[in-house]
Structures are given as C-alpha cells and as structure tokens.
Amino acid sequence: MLANLLVETPGPWGPSMSVPSKHPLLIVDDEEDVLLSLRSMFRREFDVITVPRARDALELMGKREVHVVISDQRMPDMNGVDFLAQVSDQFPEVIRLMITGYADINSVIAAVNRGHVYRYIAKPWDPAELEAAVRQAVDQYEVLAERRRLIRELEEANQLKTAFITIASHELNTPLTIVLGMLQLALSRVNDSVARNYLDRALRASQRLQHLLTNTFKLLQQKDFHRSLERVDIDIADLFKEIREDLDPYLSERHHSLQIDIQPQGAHFRASRTHLRDVLENLLTNAIKFSDDGSRIELWANQVDGRTSFRIIDHGIGITPDDQPHVFEPLFSTWDMMHHSSGDFGFCKRGLGLGLAIVKKFVEMHGGTINFQSTPGEGTTFLIDLPTNGEGLPA
Numbered sequence: 001m002l003a004n005l006l007v008e009t010p011g012p013w014g015p016s017m018s019v020p021s022k023h024p025l026l027i028v029d030d031e032e033d034v035l036l037s038l039r040s041m042f043r044r045e046f047d048v049i050t051v052p053r054a055r056d057a058l059e060l061m062g063k064r065e066v067h068v069v070i071s072d073q074r075m076p077d078m079n080g081v082d083f084l085a086q087v088s089d090q091f092p093e094v095i096r097l098m099i100t101g102y103a104d105i106n107s108v109i110a111a112v113n114r115g116h117v118y119r120y121i122a123k124p125w126d127p128a129e130l131e132a133a134v135r136q137a138v139d140q141y142e143v144l145a146e147r148r149r150l151i152r153e154l155e156e157a158n159q160l161k162t163a164f165i166t167i168a169s170h171e172l173n174t175p176l177t178i179v180l181g182m183l184q185l186a187l188s189r190v191n192d193s194v195a196r197n198y199l200d201r202a203l204r205a206s207q208r209l210q211h212l213l214t215n216t217f218k219l220l221q222q223k224d225f226h227r228s229l230e231r232v233d234i235d236i237a238d239l240f241k242e243i244r245e246d247l248d249p250y251l252s253e254r255h256h257s258l259q260i261d262i263q264p265q266g267a268h269f270r271a272s273r274t275h276l277r278d279v280l281e282n283l284l285t286n287a288i289k290f291s292d293d294g295s296r297i298e299l300w301a302n303q304v305d306g307r308t309s310f311r312i313i314d315h316g317i318g319i320t321p322d323d324q325p326h327v328f329e330p331l332f333s334t335w336d337m338m339h340h341s342s343g344d345f346g347f348c349k350r351g352l353g354l355g356l357a358i359v360k361k362f363v364e365m366h367g368g369t370i371n372f373q374s375t376p377g378e379g380t381t382f383l384i385d386l387p388t389n390g391e392g393l394p395a
Contacts, residue, residue, distance in 0.1 A: 021047070022045065022046050022047040023046050023047065023067045023068065023138050023141070024046070024047045024049060024065055024066050024067050024068075025042055025046035025047065025048050025049070025066075025068050025069075025134065026049045026050075026051065026057060026061070026068070026069040027039070027048065027049070027050045027051070027069075027070045027071075028050075028051050028052075028053075028054055028057045028070070028071040028072065028075070028080075028083065029050075029052065029071070029072040029075070029099070030052050030072065030075045030076055031072070032052070034072070035050040035052065036050075038070070041130070041131065042131075046068075046134070046138075049064075049066070053075070053077050054071070054075055054077055054078035054080075054082075054083040055077055055078060057069070057083070058083070058086060058087070058090070061087070061090070061091055061094070066091070066094050067095065067138065068094065068095045068097065068134060068137045068138060068141060069084070069087060069094055069095070069096055069097065070097045070098070070099060071083050071084055071096070071097070071098055071099070072098075072100070073098055073099070073100035073101070073107070073108060074100075074101070079107075080100065080108075081098075081108065081110075081111045081116065081117075084096045084098060084111065084116045084117055085111070085114075085116045088116045093144065093145070093148070094141075095137040095138070095140050095144075096116065096117050096118050097117070097118060097119050097120070097133060097134065097137055098111070098119075098120040098121070099120070099121050099122075099125060100120055100121075100122060100123065101122070101123045105122070108120045118137055119133050119136070119137065121133055168217070172213055173210070173213060173214075176210055176213070177210075179206055180203065180206050180207065180210065183199055183202055183203040183206060184203065186199050187199050187200060187203065201245065201246065205246065208274060208277070208278075211274055212275075212278065229271075229272045229275065229365060229366070230272055230273075231270050231271060231272060231390050232270065232271075232272075232273055233269075233270055234268060234269055234270070235266075235268055236262050236267045236268065236269065236301045236308075237262055237265075237266070237267075239273070239276070239277060240260050240262065240299060240301070242277065243277060243280055243281055243284065243299070244258060244260070246281060247281065247284055247285070247288070250285070250288050251288065251297075254288055254291075254293050254294075254295075255293050255294045256288060256291065256293075256294065256295055256296070256297055257295075257297070258284075258297050258298075258299060259296060259297070259298045259299070260298075260299050260300075261298070261299075261301070262300075262301045262302075263300075263302045263303070264303065267301060267303045267308070269303070269308040269386065269388045269389070270388070270390040271366055271386060271390065272362075272365075272366070275362045275365065275366070276362070276366070276386075278358075278359075278362065279359050279362050279363060279384065280310065280312065282355045282356075282358070282359050283312040283382050284297065284299065284312055285355075286355065287312055287313075287314035287316065287380070290314065290316040290317050290318075290380070291314045291316030291317075291379075292316065292317075295314065295315050295316060296315060297312075297313070297314050297315075298311065298312070298313035298314075299311070299312055299313075303388055306387065306388050307385055307386065307387060307388060308385075308386050308387075308388045309383060309385045309386070310383070310384040310386075311381060311382070311383055311384075312381070312382045313380075313381045314379045314380055314381075315378065315379040316379050316380065317376065317377065317379075318374045318375050318376040318377055318378055318379055318380055319372075319374040319376070320376055321376070324372075327356050328357055328359075328360045328370075329357060363384055363386070366386050366387070366390070367386070367387050367390075368384060368385055368386035368387065369384070369385050370382065370383070370384050370385075371383050
C-alpha cells in the first residue's frame with residue numbers, strides 16, 4: 001500500500017479535487033536528538049509530529065488525528081508501556097510502535113501480548129528495519145480503517161433495511177386489513193350458499209396471508225427464520241383436502257385433474273401448517289401453469305423411517321437444462337420480467353421468480369431438503385423430504 005492517502009479539500013464552492021496528504025506520524029521521546037533524527041528520517045513520507053512528554057502527547061492526540069505513534073520505553077513522566085496502554089484505551093484505531101533497549105525487553109513483550117503494542121524495535125535500531133516497521137504499521141492502519149468504513153456502511157444498510165421492513169409491513173397490512181373487513185362484511189350480508197362458500201374461502205386465504213406476512217416481517221426483524229415456525233400436528237389428508245379446495249377453481253378452469261396419494265393412510269407429521277401449505281400450493285400452482293390444458297397433476301405423500309416426503313408431479317413443458325441450475329435463485333428468469341403475471345394461472349404465465357426461492361427457504365426452515373427432476377417436454381417432479389416429528393428444528 002502507498003503511505004499517502006487522498007483527502008477532500010474545500011474549494012471556493014465546497015469540496016474540490018483530491019490532493020495527497022501524508023499519514024500523521026507521532027513520535028514521543030524525551031531525547032531531542034532522537035526526535036530530530038526520526039523527524040529527518042520520516043519527514044518526506046509522513047506528516048511527522050514530535051513530542052518530548054507522554055502526557056503532552058495524549059493531550060495532542062485528543063485534538064488532532066494521528067495514525068501511527070512511536071514511543072520510547074524510558075521517559076521521565078510515564079514509561080512507554082503505560083503510555084501506549086492509554087493510547088490503546090483512548091485511541092484504539094492508532095497503530096502503536098515502541099523503541100526500547102534490551103534491558104526492558106520483558107515488559108515490552110508483555111505489552112505486545114496484551115495488544116498495547118503492534119511492534120517493538122530494539123535499540124540501537126537499524127534504519128531500514130525501522131522504516132519497514134512504520135510502513136507496515138501504516139498498511140495495518142489502512143486495512144483497519146477500511147474495515148471500519150465497511151462496518152459503518154453495513155450498519156447504514158441495516159438501518160435502511162429495518163426502515164424498509166417497517167414501511168413495507170405497514171403498506172401491505174393496511175390494504176389487507178381492509179380486504180379482510182370487506183370479506184367479513186360480505187359474509188354477514190350474503191345468503192346465497194355458493195357465494196358464501198367462495199367468500200369464506202377467500203376470507204380464510206386472506207387470514208393465512210395476514211398470518212404469513214406478520215410472521216415473515218417478524219422473522220426479518222429478528223434475523224432468525226426459525227422463530228416464525230409454529231409446529232403443530234398435521235393430518236396429511238386434511239391438509240391435502242384444504243389445498244384441493246383452494247386450487248379447485250384454477251384446476252377446473254384449466255381442466256386439470258389432481259391425483260392424490262398418501263402412504264400410509266392416516267399419516268400425520270409435525271410442521272408449520274401455514275408454511276408447508278404455502279410450499280405445496282406454490283409448487284402445485286406452478287404445475288397448473290406449466291401443463292397443457294386437461295393434464296394430470298399428482299400430489300403424493302409417503303412416510304418411511306421417521307421421514308415424510310412429498311412429491312408434486314406434472315406432465316407439462318418441463319424446465320430447460322440452462323434454467324435448471326438456477327430455479328431456486330431469487331428473481332432468476334430467462335424472460336422479460338416486465339411482462340410477469342403473478343396470480344394468473346393461464347398456460348405458461350410466469351411470476352417474478354421469487355416463489356421457488358421462498359419454497360426452498362421454508363423447506364430448509366423445517367430441517368428438510370427439496371430437489372427436482374425435469375425433462376423438457378415431459379414434465380417436472382419436485383421432491384420434498386422432511387423430518388416427520390420435527391427433529392432438529394429449533395424450539
């Protein structure tokens with residue numbers, strides 16, 4: 001790294017071009033000859049400040065920027081070890097070097113081990129060795145300064161993320177609350193049994209969405225995806241019945257058939273009902289979209305040796321070999337996303353490329369895995385494998 005750095009200097013209308021500025025190097029020693037010698041050695045490369053007393057050096061550091069400090073060990077008002085220990089406490093970003101005689105070597109080694117000193121140089125010093133040590137100290141300062149800058153940027157980004165989550169939560173929940181209220185009002189005033197059935201299913205779907213949004217924003221704020229899991233005992237047949245009812249209008253519109261198979265009959269497992277239902281419905285809606293009208297779609301469940309597996313099988317257009325490595329990547333698509341049609345179950349209507357990424361995350365939250373096999377022109381099978389009793393899941 002270069003010993004120089006660039007700083008912004010104000011021009012007549014604010015900051016102007018960057019000009020080089022030297023790293024400030026503070027040298028503390030009570031011997032005037034030593035200060036003059038070191039100033040002469042480093043003045044071309046660094047902004048050298050010399051101070052004969054440790055206490056004066058501490059006061060100066062409180063008033064101006066210092067990147068590297070060199071201190072002698074033996075000084076009348078405060079020894080170098082104690083001085084650099086105070087520098088470490090008050091100005092931890094400053095890189096600290098010590099010049100010492102062999103008689104003080106044990107105390108200096110102790111200071112190095114405690115982190116008060118980056119490096120020590122024994123008297124009489126070799127000029128080349130001392131210059132190399134100072135340059136290495138400057139390099140270390142730059143590395144740590146860059147790290148501090150990145151941490152500040154990450155903190156700012158995290159604050160922006162938190163603000164976005166708060167705003168998005170409010171903006172999404174407000175219209176959803178209105179929808180829920182309207183559906184409840186409509187149910188209280190409609191007598192037709194068919195209309196009430198559709199309104200009731202829409203209300204239950206909206207309530208699930210509200211629950212999912214609440215948990216999703218909560219887990220984003222907590223930075224812990226596992227905390228949103230509410231594991232319950234699930235009758236797989238009941239779950240599949242609910243899923244069929246939700247998807248029946250779209251299956252009917254496309255003239256698809258949904259074949260269900262559960263082995264063994266009466267199988268139960270423990271999981272978050274909301275999340276697993278969303279996983280299966282997402283995969284099934286994809287099967288609806290990417291299968292020709294009148295196709296057969298299959299939903300299987302099987303339990304063996306403490307594991308519950310699900311298969312969603314379609315006989316549709318399949319996934320191209322180029323796309324297959326990327327299907328679980330968020331926002332991945334090989335088509336123009338300006339023409340997306342989320343919520344449309346027409347043939348080959350596509351969304352924004354988020355569904356499968358979310359599905360994978362939800363499956364992994366349960367300690368499970370998801371894989372697929374696909375042949376273009378023949379269809380796709382998604383396989384989900386989960387622990388039947390929730391083993392390995394966070395409490």
